[in-house]
Amino acid sequence: MKVLTLNFLTCAVKACKTTSASFPLVPKECELVSDTIAPNPTLLTNLLPRVDWPALGSIAVALGFPSLSPLPPTPADLENDTKMMADLHTLLLETQISEGSLVCANCGHEYKVKEGIANFLLPNHLV
Amino acid sequence: MLPTPSTSHVSFDRVYEPAEDSYLLLDTLSSESEKEFLQDRFTHSKPPTSTPPKNSPSPLIIEVGSGSGVVLSFIHAHALTIFGRSDILTAGIDVNPHACQATIQTIRCAEKEQEVSKTSHGFYLGNVAADLTGALRCGEVDVLIFNPPYVPTPNLPSLVGDPKLSAFDADSHLLELSYAGGEDGMEVTNRLIESLPGILSRDRGCAYVLLCAQNKPEVAKEGIRKWGSRWMAETVGSSGKNAGWEKLQIVRIWRESPPISTT
Numbered sequence: 001m002k003v004l005t006l007n008f009l010t011c012a013v014k015a016c017k018t019t020s021a022s023f024p025l026v027p028k029e030c031e032l033v034s035d036t037i038a039p040n041p042t043l044l045t046n047l048l049p050r051v052d053w054p055a056l057g058s059i060a061v062a063l064g065f066p067s068l069s070p071l072p073p074t075p076a077d078l079e080n081d082t083k084m085m086a087d088l089h090t091l092l093l094e095t096q097i098s099e100g101s102l103v104c105a106n107c108g109h110e111y112k113v114k115e116g117i118a119n120f121l122l123p124n125h126l127v
Numbered sequence: 128m129l130p131t132p133s134t135s136h137v138s139f140d141r142v143y144e145p146a147e148d149s150y151l152l153l154d155t156l157s158s159e160s161e162k163e164f165l166q167d168r169f170t171h172s173k174p175p176t177s178t179p180p181k182n183s184p185s186p187l188i189i190e191v192g193s194g195s196g197v198v199l200s201f202i203h204a205h206a207l208t209i210f211g212r213s214d215i216l217t218a219g220i221d222v223n224p225h226a227c228q229a230t231i232q233t234i235r236c237a238e239k240e241q242e243v244s245k246t247s248h249g250f251y252l253g254n255v256a257a258d259l260t261g262a263l264r265c266g267e268v269d270v271l272i273f274n275p276p277y278v279p280t281p282n283l284p285s286l287v288g289d290p291k292l293s294a295f296d297a298d299s300h301l302l303e304l305s306y307a308g309g310e311d312g313m314e315v316t317n318r319l320i321e322s323l324p325g326i327l328s329r330d331r332g333c334a335y336v337l338l339c340a341q342n343k344p345e346v347a348k349e350g351i352r353k354w355g356s357r358w359m360a361e362t363v364g365s366s367g368k369n370a371g372w373e374k375l376q377i378v379r380i381w382r383e384s385p386p387i388s389t390t
Contacts, residue, residue, distance in 0.1 A: 121287055
């Protein structure tokens with residue numbers, strides 16, 4: 001699964017849904033793989049407005065990437081800063097989590113990732 | 128007609144094999160009327176060009192119960208034709224981990240085909256194993272597609288199989304999850320429909336859900352319209368007419384969007 005997927009996931013436990021701590025899930029002991037993807041500035045520019053920037057910042061650090069700028073780049077920033085464009089391209093479009101876990105900061109439940117597939121099926125006592 | 132993605136690599140012993148219902152979804156999503164609806168909603172330039180309007184965020188397309196991946200890879204591969212833009216984000220969810228792997232592989236094959244013919248495709252995020260929309264963040268999904276387990280059955284199978292089952296019984300359990308719908312075949316679909324107001328994006332969200340005649344589709348549509356004046360539910364595709372009864376139909380569920388702000 002691409003790192004960007006984490007922008008759209010939360011803890012599956014019902015009681016966690018209403019707390020802000022259940023997003024983002026925190027990557028733990030993750031193995032990463034990198035796909036080679038042709039530069040796609042249109043995609044990068046158009047997906048950024050829907051990225052929760054502070055959440056992405058914490059995910060980047062948890063995965064061992066350099067920290068992001070405090071504020072998200074505007075489309076003009078992105079166009080003029082080839083390094084930022086390249087860094088975000090790598091983080092958002094090329095990087096996949098292949099193994100590891102995603103942890104809810106509210107309830108502590110760990111969702112395992114195996115062969116790139118995160119498993120959100122809850123054990124019976126949490127349903 | 129747009130080509131159907133290949134699923135010849137999928138083991139249909141434990142993953143639902145594409146059938147009439149899957150093909151009805153493909154035909155409906157690529158019909159002239161649905162292309163028009165989707166392009167109006169997600170792109171404001173016609174005819175389709177590869178450059179979407181500036182600042183229009185990439186739509187997120189999620190298929191719940193992605194199975195073999197035939198429907199999701201079709202949309203993924205033909206994003207430019209269907210949405211008028213190829214910068215769409217796609218992802219699949221399935222309760223069956225084997226189905227998740229099948230979807231990943233089918234998407235990969237479809238992407239290769241597109242790349243060989245030098246045509247575009249969407250951006251695939253991945254697949255997660257989950258119960259319906261349970262793992263999704265609120266208000267993010269722009270298009271949700273669901274081909275449910277819609278066959279009326281006396282009971283619903285449990286989501287997770289008993290680890291003591293033999294390999295054959297474990298496979299049968301996974302296939303049962305793909306078709307068994309409980310009372311009126313609606314127990315799973317109703318849970319999905321109830322989650323829509325929470326998970327669909329406020330201004331652009333819409334869903335395509337397949338129903339069969341035994342699911343009492345008119346009752347389901349009436350129920351959705353009662354959510355509020357902006358909520359709509361219409362049949363936008365059907366097949367297998369039998370004495371005036373549509374055997375299968377696709378219901379589009381959406382909120383009429385408020386006027387577009389120019390700021």
